[in-house]
Amino acid sequence: MEITLIQGILLAIVAFICGIDQCWEAFYWFRPMVVAFFAGIALGDMKLGIQAGAIAELSYLGLLTVGGTVPPDPLMAGMMTVVIAYTTGKGVETALGLSLPFALLAQWLGIFFNTVYAGFMRPLEAAAKAADTKKFRNIVYLSVAIKAGAVALLTFLAAYGLQKPIQEFVNAFPKELIHGFEIAGNLLPAVGLGLLLMIMLKKENAPYLFIGFLIATFTSVGNVLPIAIAAIAIAYIDYMYDQKMAKAASVSMEGGADDDGI
Numbered sequence: 001m002e003i004t005l006i007q008g009i010l011l012a013i014v015a016f017i018c019g020i021d022q023c024w025e026a027f028y029w030f031r032p033m034v035v036a037f038f039a040g041i042a043l044g045d046m047k048l049g050i051q052a053g054a055i056a057e058l059s060y061l062g063l064l065t066v067g068g069t070v071p072p073d074p075l076m077a078g079m080m081t082v083v084i085a086y087t088t089g090k091g092v093e094t095a096l097g098l099s100l101p102f103a104l105l106a107q108w109l110g111i112f113f114n115t116v117y118a119g120f121m122r123p124l125e126a127a128a129k130a131a132d133t134k135k136f137r138n139i140v141y142l143s144v145a146i147k148a149g150a151v152a153l154l155t156f157l158a159a160y161g162l163q164k165p166i167q168e169f170v171n172a173f174p175k176e177l178i179h180g181f182e183i184a185g186n187l188l189p190a191v192g193l194g195l196l197l198m199i200m201l202k203k204e205n206a207p208y209l210f211i212g213f214l215i216a217t218f219t220s221v222g223n224v225l226p227i228a229i230a231a232i233a234i235a236y237i238d239y240m241y242d243q244k245m246a247k248a249a250s251v252s253m254e255g256g257a258d259d260d261g262i
Contacts, residue, residue: 001086001087001089002087002163003043003083003086003087003159003160003163004160005160007042007043007044007159007160008156008159008160008161009156010042011039011042011043011079011083011155011156011159011160012152012153012155012156012159013152014035014038014039014042014079014155015035015075015079015148015151015152015154015155015156016148016149016151016152017029017148018030018034018035018038018075018151019075019147019148019149019150019151019152020144020145020148022075022148022151023143023144023147023148024144030074030075031057031060031074031075031078032052032053032056032057032059032060032074032075032077032078032081033053033054033056033057033078034053034078035053035074035075035078035079036049036050036052036053036056036057036078036079036081036082037049037050037053039052039078039079039082039083040052040053040082043082043083043086045086048082048085048086048092049082051092052078052081052082052085052092052095052096053078053081053082055081055092055093055096055188055189056074056077056078056081056096056099057074057078058188058189058193059077059096059188059189059191060072060074060077061193070107070110070111070114071107072100072103072104072106072107073103073104073106073107073109073110074103075106075151076099076102076103076105076106076151076154076155077096077099077100077102077103079099079102079155079159080095080098080099080102080103080158080159081095081096081099082095083158083159083163084098084099084166084170087163087166087167088166088167088170088171090170090178090182091182093182093183093184093186094178094182096184096188097180097182097184097188098170102154102158105154106151106154109150109151109154110147113146113147113150117143120139120143123135123139124136124139124140127139197209208231208234211230211234212227212230212231215227215230
């Protein structure tokens with residue numbers, strides 16, 4: 001299917017809004033699940049957006065910015081997974097593999113802007129010394145708007161301006177290569193989850209992982225919603241227990257202070 005001019009503009013608006021949030025990391029709208037969901041709405045196929053967002057989110061779960069290391073851009077990965085699946089008719093798994101070059105391009109774009117932003121430090125310092133909050137705020141807003149605008153422009157060009165070359169390029173691939181992208185797309189979520197577990201998996205969290213595994217494996221649930229509800233209940237129980245223990249410790253410390261430590 002082809003993307004119309006209006007749909008291309010809507011996708012650019014989604015990218016712009018999510019690009020602003022990517023700079024601030026306030027609501028995490030830049031995550032593939034959210035980006036793909038709204039991209040699917042803009043294209044009139046919300047189901048495709050949810051499917052693409054789910055597989056892209058799993059793939060980029062454990063990719064974190066550590067020090068100077070910048071991972072492939074999750075915003076563009078979610079956006080282009082939807083766009084490629086929509087315009088080429090390929091599955092979301094194949095589209096995920098094909099979206100990686102665009103995620104890398106957005107990654108380089110982010111590195112470029114992070115480098116350029118170093119030039120904003122002097123006017124910001126001058127505004128701070130002069131207590132000029134308006135100028136300080138305007139510089140910050142301008143820098144965020146420029147980067148978000150660049151992301152929106154890249155999205156518009158990739159989704160609307162270059163959709164026919166992308167379609168022809170993908171359709172020219174042999175079936176074996178397309179199948180390879182599909183396999184890679186199916187493997188990427190496992191890699192993303194594995195990277196996340198490397199960070200989060202501690203002995204305190206291991207029991208919850210096994211509980212979820214048992215529910216998913218040995219019960220006939222049609223989707224992950226029952227597992228999510230059970231996880232919320234367990235997390236709430238754990239939270240209430242931690243609150244109770246913290247309150248008890250606080251009371252114990254206050255009692256010790258009254259007794260002069262004896």
